[in-house]
Amino acid sequence: MATAPVMEQDRTGGTGHVLSLRGITKTFGAVAALTDVDLDVARGEVVAIVGDNGAGKSTLVKVLSGVHAPTSGTITFEGSEVTISTPADAQRLGIATVFQDLALCENLNVVENLFLGQEIGPARLDEVAMEVKSWELLRELSAKIPTVRIPVASLSGGQRQTVAIARSLLGDPKIVMLDEPTAALGVAQTAEVLNLIERLRERGFGVIMISHNMADVQAVADRVAVLRLGRNNGVFRVSDVSSEELVAAITGASDNVVTQRSARRGAIAKGEPA
């Protein structure tokens, strides 16, 4: 995979945190999706959030992007406490999001989706500038999209995901959140997204990345925050944690279904006919 070696130095050192969450709780009726969650992201740092299905990862992203208001807790952005009550608030702060369900308008074409809500020339759209910028962004992601003037409805799943990622890069974000950005991507596009995440880090953006793919996480993340049943279950420096330890934190036990499987496979591999 075309990814750079993992950075090992402490990236939070000295620069301070651009985003800090303290005690974030979010309940949906009787369900506590998030309980007392803390998270810090520094400039130029990639933080991965991992956890089982339903652990609350997407909910955390939605709280930060203004889709859901938190039930309680504080969000500090660039040193001052903020409330993010609408997606427009998040946009103004410079928090861009790629949602797990992508949130694209199927009836609009690629350019219209990319610039939705941030069109160039509100009273007289500059279609040319928007199309040029669209191609630029899509090239950067090695997008395999034949034309930007077709409705998103007729794109493949991976093409749509690329459009959603390209969307998040418009308009100078300070924090980019990607909720399972590579779930539907091909090999080359996944590598491009990982490259992109590293470029974002080099440019000094904070990146929050959600993934179920431990290889991807270990390839680009600086720190990994584990969520389990809506609570913090440890924050690890990627350089000093193994896959097994992460899986143990995710599932909540060192004796879990994943270790059992690998033990079984190990036994089979050693084989009987010794």
Place this chain on the structure above:
Amino acid sequence: MSGTDVEPATEPTAARVATDLQDERLSQGAGGLKGALAGLGSRVRGGDLGVIPVVAGLVIIAVVLQSLNSQFLSAANLENLLLECVPVGVIALGIVFVLLVAEIDLSVGSISGLSAALLAVFYVDRGQSVVLAIAVAVGSGVLIGLLYGQIFNRIGVPSFVISLAGLLAFAGLQLAVLGTKGAINLPFDSALVKFAQLQFMPDWLSYALVLAGGIGLFATGFARAQARRKASLSAQSTVSLAVRSIALIVLVGAFVAYLNDSRGIGYMFVFFLALVLVMHYVLTRTKFGKSLFAVGGNAEAARRAGINVRRVYASAFVLCTTLAAVGGVLAAARLAAANQQSGGGDVNLNAIAAAVIGGTSLFGGRGSAFAALLGILVIQSISNGLTLLSLDSSYRFMVTGAVLLLAVGLDSVARRSRASSGRA
């Protein structure tokens, strides 16, 4: 826009392929006019019918009705037909906006009737100036839209129910406003009635406008093509732009000349046309227009893109009810009266049918301002032709119903073939 009549941006030095045509899976059409026609052909086969079915329908209707009654295509009748289109056409234009955000307004007829009643009461009974009377009438439309928007956004009542309640309530209010008399005539010599019945463009002005329209179409198309070439994007060839503009000038010019033999084009129709063009600009060239399509396509995605979805819904309702009130004023002017029947009968359903027949989707996210114009032309042609044949409204209702079903059916078939050819 969607990949038709494209010509690779040609650079003097090398045959470079435009940025947007580099994917090898894109079929590279021939450039120029031939390419334009080929592109149109493949678009139609792919189910992207655009305005073709409506225009074809209009031609068929014209041929049939003309063969049944030779008066149908006479200049005098066509002039009349165009003017008859305007009041309900303006209302249909408003319907396009609510349909775009996947909502509905069933009360436009009652709102137009109430507006007509208010106009007549303030202008005739109270002797106010016509400007004030129009302001009150149209203002009532604005207020009703604001009310609908609040109820929809804050309480979450479906627009179907809100407007069904409005249909009844405002029909009642109309009766109350008209009082015991039940009908108020507008003076025939008032500017408003003259505007709707008697004022036609002088010949020179009509030709000048056609010419200006053709040249304007070419100029904007050419400017866009130049800008795209400069940015090394594909652009429409100058020849096909010129052919399009000349065709427009010749066809519309001939039609105008034909009408000019009689009285010509009524000012009220010009007003409608201007309104359609303005709304077309709003829908296709502004941020607000895009937000309407976005909300109709996926309201949650629009919200997450930072669009104030509630405001978009409220604007759509206000535009619709305001245009309905304007339609009511024009209907009163055309009739030179407001009465208990104003805005009743088939006004409501004709306005909605016109928007749909013209190609606006009932499910949101698809449609155009021209849908209102083309749809109302279809409906009024049928109504006018059947009246010439001295058939009563029973036939009119049945034929209009059949045409509506045909239009929606055609759209459903087209949608399926769009889905299979990637133009959904």
